[in-house]
Amino acid sequence: MTYASTQVFFFVYLLHMSKKCSTFAAEIEQNRIIPVKSNMNSVKIIEIKKSVFEDNDRAADALRGALKKKGVYLLNLMSAPGSGKTTTLIQTINLLKDKIRIAVMEADIDSDVDAIKIKEGTGVESIQLHTGGMCHLDAEMTQQGLDAFGNRCAEVHTAPLNEQATDASALPTGRTTLAPVGDPSMGLDLVILENVGNLVCPAEFDTGAVKNAMILSVPEGHDKPLKYPLMFSVCDVVVINKIDVMPYFDFDLEKCKEYIHMRNPKAQVIPVCAKTGEGVEAFADWLLTEVKNWKE
Amino acid sequence: MHELGIVFYIIRDVKKAAEEHGVKHVSAVVMSIGEVSTIIPDYLQDCWRWAADKEEMLKGCELKIEPIPAVTHCDSCGQDYPTVAHGKICPHCGSEQTWLLRGNEVEIKQIEV
Numbered sequence: 528m529t530y531a532s533t534q535v536f537f538f539v540y541l542l543h544m545s546k547k548c549s550t551f552a553a554e555i556e557q558n559r560i561i562p563v564k565s566n567m568n569s570v571k572i573i574e575i576k577k578s579v580f581e582d583n584d585r586a587a588d589a590l591r592g593a594l595k596k597k598g599v600y601l602l603n604l605m606s607a608p609g610s611g612k613t614t615t616l617i618q619t620i621n622l623l624k625d626k627i628r629i630a631v632m633e634a635d636i637d638s639d640v641d642a643i644k645i646k647e648g649t650g651v652e653s654i655q656l657h658t659g660g661m662c663h664l665d666a667e668m669t670q671q672g673l674d675a676f677g678n679r680c681a682e683v684h685t686a687p688l689n690e691q692a693t694d695a696s697a698l699p700t701g702r703t704t705l706a707p708v709g710d711p712s713m714g715l716d717l718v719i720l721e722n723v724g725n726l727v728c729p730a731e732f733d734t735g736a737v738k739n740a741m742i743l744s745v746p747e748g749h750d751k752p753l754k755y756p757l758m759f760s761v762c763d764v765v766v767i768n769k770i771d772v773m774p775y776f777d778f779d780l781e782k783c784k785e786y787i788h789m790r791n792p793k794a795q796v797i798p799v800c801a802k803t804g805e806g807v808e809a810f811a812d813w814l815l816t817e818v819k820n821w822k823e
Numbered sequence: 824m825h826e827l828g829i830v831f832y833i834i835r836d837v838k839k840a841a842e843e844h845g846v847k848h849v850s851a852v853v854m855s856i857g858e859v860s861t862i863i864p865d866y867l868q869d870c871w872r873w874a875a876d877k878e879e880m881l882k883g884c885e886l887k888i889e890p891i892p893a894v895t896h897c898d899s900c901g902q903d904y905p906t907v908a909h910g911k912i913c914p915h916c917g918s919e920q921t922w923l924l925r926g927n928e929v930e931i932k933q934i935e936v
Contacts, residue, residue, distance in 0.1 A: 571936050573933060573935075727825065731861075
């Protein structure tokens with residue numbers, strides 16, 4: 528199943544579900560005998576005043592702290608379905624895999640085609656996460672993915688969502704320098720999380736990644752930063768993919784950069800063509816510098 | 824499209840708060856939802872009904888949504904204006920140096936027991 532068809536399937540599923548829900552709700556309304564409460568005092572109000580994202584933000588901060596201790600850099604890569612995340616990743620990893628130890632977590636609603644593509648295209652370890660119908664990953668799901676790498680990424684446990692954040696300093700210290708790549712028992716330097724293809728929901732949930740990057744492809748159009756402001760404001764790097772087909776589309780690269788910087792003045796913009804590899808080394812260089820700085 | 828995920832977070836927080844107060848059943852949850860929070864109230868209600876009725880503590884529990892109007896502040900002229908009507912560009916001076924003051928909240932305000 529392609530990304531696009533997976534997404535379509537998901538929407539159909541949601542539509543179907545919401546229809547079912549409204550029927551269900553109507554049934555309850557019809558059948559329920561509503562007890563009359565004459566005394567208003569029978570209702571007690573408990574104030575909560577808490578953001579729905581608060582627990583996830585705390586879990587994400589704790590995860591980042593633990594990753595720092597272990598010297599593992601986590602990149603959260605986001606984009607719309609079909610923008611070329613997997614192809615860009617394969618090119619990038621092939622430029623970096625002799626310098627640092629890399630693993631990939633592929634998050635999708637269904638299928639494992641991406642994890643297999645990464646494994647076949649690069650040889651690095653890759654795992655597939657299924658979100659069970661959810662349109663994004665949160666810090667807890669990311670932690671579960673990291674657990675799958677075993678002790679190569681171990682001891683990065685965060686507090687369960689309902690408890691206070693763990694004190695990261697209590698965890699054992701990990702490697703802080705780059706070790707030879709050949710030894711598979713050594714811990715990982717870089718884990719790349721390929722988030723669910725979607726420009727809305729993944730931007731709202733902090734995964735615990737050190738940095739966020741996103742890919743915008745030429746056919747999507749240069750106006751996307753205006754339409755999906757949150758996504759562009761949380762990303763440190765925006766890779767513009769498929770620049771080889773620019774002559775066939777009304778894509779204005781300068782306008783696109785302008786719109787991106789309206790949302791995030793510090794965002795780096797890297798134009799690439801993942802198919803031919805053009806420009807990918809700029810993204811790989813940025814990532815390598817990031818990983819080295821994270822370990823200092 | 825993210826409403827179901829948000830509902831799971833609400834349920835987790837509400838159950839936790841109810842348990843802390845020794846409450847066995849919650850009759851209503853009041854949410855403060857910002858106008859530009861990208862949450863569609865109808866979808867949230869549908870997802871809520873579906874998920875909440877699966878929880879013993881939240882069977883039949885009503886979800887009340889209190890909207891928070893979105894307001895943007897302009898750094899150039901110092902005035903505030905309604906975000907939904909005017910977007911990023913200040914209607915008073917035409918500046919783009921503006922930022923969202925409020926309106927993207929997704930907050931559990933209170934529960935009724």
